[in-house]
Amino acid sequence: MAATGTVRMLEKFPQRNCLVVLNYHRIGSTSNTAGDPNLYSATPKDFEEQVRWLKWNYHISSLDEAIAFVEGKETFRRTGILLTFDDGYKDNYDYAFPILQRNKAQGTFFICTSYIGSSQLPWWDQIAYMLKNSKKAQIALNYPERLSFDLSSDWLQVLDHLLAIYKSGHELDKDKFLREIAIATGLGDHRPNQRIFIDKDELKEMSESGMAIGSHTHSHPLLSHLSQDDQLEEVVCSKRMLEEHLGIDIQSLAYPVGSPDSFDGRTQEVLCKAGYRIAFSFYGGSNVVGRTNPYDVRRHHVGIRDGEALFRVRTSTAAVIGSPLF
Ligand SMILES: [Zn+2]
Structure with missing residues (x-):
């Protein structure tokens, strides 16, 4: 498709007034990771190319704009793209943060508060x-x-x-x-020599430099597997810790795992009660104005092995028809 110019053709179609949320996890190379290589979304070089291409073709939305869009208070002239990162890996600070700053784009980082500064593998x-x-x-x-x-x-x-x-x-x-x-x-608990999650100073620097921060719960459970009280504890604890440390309101959360069965109606009640305005799932799809549940804002995956053409086709089709085709 890339070779035949289909990507370029899709880029020329009129864009829908929708919000496309991209979900990244790790930025870097899979070659010497101790953990799951499938968690890598892009190399730093590919990520920078993606950000530049997105800026050229779409509106890169801030988290505040995305909240306003989902609540029906704002529309986008061009498709809005929100760049989100889950888990709070240190490579987000090392690679994604400077690239976003250089390109004057905001990223939204969902932090699991029990992992802050940790060297332990999840x-x-x-x-x-x-x-x-x-x-x-x-x-x-x-x-x-x-x-x-x-x-x-x-x-x-x-x-x-x-x-x-x-x-x-x-x-x-x-x-x-x-x-x-x-x-x-035949292998037990492994502790890498290097820290693998963002620490408190790095988090503060990112927040003060214009990056948006949200909660990814305190200990990364599948919320639907917990009692409603334990769900509340998870989302209140992480919200309070982030707010006390950063001095900002935390209004957004990304569900751990993010599949349709990882959260339920009880979870959405809990989020509302705890003061969250928006929550992100992770099973594909886009978000059309007036038809988006603020506690199930859809995101789609960015994978390091997808390649640039598939990344562009997915994003272009999402912008044209409201949902990625691939
Ligand atoms: Zn996660």
């Missing part, structure tokens, strides 16, 4: 580390059921399978499941 990176570094070609798990996997062919497929189990059940004892993977792979 559960998804911990599982990836164990699978990638295990010396065993075959592994067998006894919990939550008897399962065996071949690590010698494609460990990333095994990773997808185990992450799906982790995310799936209310009933799953998640710590027990992680211990089971540790036993099966």
Whole structure:
């Protein structure tokens, strides 16, 4: 499609009055990561090219503008693009932040407050580390059921399978499941030598330099797996910590995982009660004026392996028809 000029043609179509929210996680190279390589959204060079292209073709929205749009108080002349980042990895500060500053664009960073300044791998990176570094070609798990996997062919497929189990059940004892993977792979808790999450000073600098900050809960649970009281605790605690540290109102949240089953009606009640005005999911789609639930603002994925052509086709189709085709 890129070769035949279709991308350029899509860029010429009239844009819809909609909000397209792009979701990034990590910026950098997958080559020497200890964690999950699928979390990488772009290299610094590709990210800068994306930001420049987006600025040229669309309106890069601030978080405040996005809130006003979702609440029906603002419209965009050109499609609004909101750039969001989940989890608060340090590479967001090292790479995304200076690129956004250089290009006078705002990013919105959703911070998981228990990870601030941490060198500890979160559960998804911990599982990836164990699978990638295990010396065993075959592994067998006894919990939550008897399962065996071949690590010698494609460990990333095994990773997808185990992450799906982790995310799936209310009933799953998640710590027990992680211990089971540790036993099966022969590897325990791994602590990288370097810090992997943004610290408090970096966060303050980003906020004071015009970046928007939102909550990604306190400890990154699947909210729908918690009682309503525990959900409230997660979203109130992270909001309060960020507000006390940054001296700003925290009005936005990105749901951990973000799939349709990762939050529910109780979660939306809790967010309203805690004073959030907007919450972002992560299962694709765009947001059309007057038809967007402020507690289910859709985002779509940016992946490092997608390449520039697919990134542009996705964004262009979202801007033209209101939802990405690919
Ligand atoms: Zn997350």
